[in-house]
Amino acid sequence: MSQPTVPDREAPSITCDEPGSFPWQVFHVRHPALIRRLLEALPYGQAERQAFAALLRESQHDQVAALSPEAPDFELWQVWGKEQYGRPWRQQGFLWSESYFYRRLLQAGGYFGDGGWRGVDLFAPFKHAELDAPAFTGDLAALDRQHALADGERERSLLMTAVWGNLADLGFTIAGKETGDTGALAADDSDRLWKLLDGGLVTVVADNSGRELLADLVLVDHLLAAGRAREVSLLVKPQPYYISDATPSDVLDCLDRMTGAAGAAPRIGGRLRQALRDDRLRLRAHPFGCAPLGYRDMPGDLREEFAASTVTIMKGDLNYRRLAGDRLWPPTTPFAEVTAYFPGPVAALRTVKSEVVTGLDRRTAAELEAADPSWRTSGTHAVIQVATPRDRE
Numbered sequence: 441m442s443q444p445t446v447p448d449r450e451a452p453s454i455t456c457d458e459p460g461s462f463p464w465q466v467f468h469v470r471h472p473a474l475i476r477r478l479l480e481a482l483p484y485g486q487a488e489r490q491a492f493a494a495l496l497r498e499s500q501h502d503q504v505a506a507l508s509p510e511a512p513d514f515e516l517w518q519v520w521g522k523e524q525y526g527r528p529w530r531q532q533g534f535l536w537s538e539s540y541f542y543r544r545l546l547q548a549g550g551y552f553g554d555g556g557w558r559g560v561d562l563f564a565p566f567k568h569a570e571l572d573a574p575a576f577t578g579d580l581a582a583l584d585r586q587h588a589l590a591d592g593e594r595e596r597s598l599l600m601t602a603v604w605g606n607l608a609d610l611g612f613t614i615a616g617k618e619t620g621d622t623g624a625l626a627a628d629d630s631d632r633l634w635k636l637l638d639g640g641l642v643t644v645v646a647d648n649s650g651r652e653l654l655a656d657l658v659l660v661d662h663l664l665a666a667g668r669a670r671e672v673s674l675l676v677k678p679q680p681y682y683i684s685d686a687t688p689s690d691v692l693d694c695l696d697r698m699t700g701a702a703g704a705a706p707r708i709g710g711r712l713r714q715a716l717r718d719d720r721l722r723l724r725a726h727p728f729g730c731a732p733l734g735y736r737d738m739p740g741d742l743r744e745e746f747a748a749s750t751v752t753i754m755k756g757d758l759n760y761r762r763l764a765g766d767r768l769w770p771p772t773t774p775f776a777e778v779t780a781y782f783p784g785p786v787a788a789l790r791t792v793k794s795e796v797v798t799g800l801d802r803r804t805a806a807e808l809e810a811a812d813p814s815w816r817t818s819g820t821h822a823v824i825q826v827a828t829p830r831d832r833e
């Protein structure tokens with residue numbers, strides 16, 4: 441096997457330095473809007489309100505402050521943040537700074553403290569509202585129609601629902617973006633993905649809770665029930681992150697909502713509960729899930745898990761950034777090249793909501809760039825991309 445190339449050394453890293461750029465807007469428009477919404481949703485006292493305001497100021501104008509030594513994850517962040525502390529936020533890589541912002545947001549909301557906000561998921565009001573919204577009820581009802589489809593059509597529908605479910609991301613809706621429609625696929629390796637799903641261990645790295653998680657769980661149920669997976673390992677976040685990212689309790693809430701509904705949903709929810717009991721479905725919340733790093737820097741235990749999987753399915757935009765590297769790749773850079781370090785077959789199911797794009801054919805890339813330069817952040821396109829170690833030979 442030839443040595444994998446390391447093309448990410450060549451593409452520029454994405455930072456928040458340029459006023460008006462997408463990452464700059466995340467810090468200067470999206471984050472203030474998020475904090476306003478948090479303060480409306482939860483009755484935080486003076487101390488937390490001041491801490492949120494201080495975090496906004498620091499992250500927009502100042503240097504990165506380190507965690508205090510009392511923080512439970514101090515040691516972890518000493519490693520993850522040693523290059524960044526004491527230097528301006530805007531000069532950090534976007535992936536690092538956005539991830540650290542969410543870590544610090546939890547702290548500002550008292551999540552790690554010894555007061556009444558300890559352990560409170562500050563995004564829970566939004567997550568619960570999504571579970572109670574008509575769109576979620578509509579998704580549950582749509583499972584009956586999906587169930588009635590012929591096998592091939594049903595698999596296509598399950599996959600597409602999981603892909604476009606990624607639009608239902610609260611960070612995206614806070615930015616005033618539409619989530620109702622589905623757009624076009626800019627790359628579609630779905631046939632290759634189904635071929636890989638041949639009855640082995642499948643790892644699914646989940647993204648958002650709510651509608652996206654519902655679609656992912658329904659897909660997982662199908663993989664198990666149809667023998668396309670012997671076992672599924674579902675990785676979620678160990679703590680609240682990027683607004684609506686799923687944690688273990690979000691999985692349980694979603695299962696509850698399914699089992700409390702009518703039609704196909706309770707049957708699927710019941711099978712998933714049984715799969716959890718039988719260990720055919722394993723729920724994992726690895727600390728690396730909230731790391732400000734790409735998968736290239738994954739720890740050994742995760743590497744082993746991915747290596748042992750017949751395929752790892754990465755959901756969502758952030759996982760894509762972490763997988764490909766948060767860089768301004770030419771969009772025709774082969775997906776297999778940017779994921780050459782990955783220890784096994786990997787598939788990305790993602791709606792495109794940030795600037796990182798790889799693996800497009802020349803014509804599609806040219807057409808998309810020419811038609812609307814903002815296509816990378818508008819959620820109008822999605823990708824299903826697959827790379828296996830063979831592609832790298």
Ligand SMILES: O=P(O)(O)OC[C@H]1O[C@](O)(CO)[C@@H](O)[C@@H]1O
Nearest residue numbers: 609611647756757758759793794
């Ligand atoms: O929920 P997803 O699909 O990972 O998307 C989150 C995306 O939202 C943002 O936080 C802001 O757009 C991106 O930086 C990130 O990639």
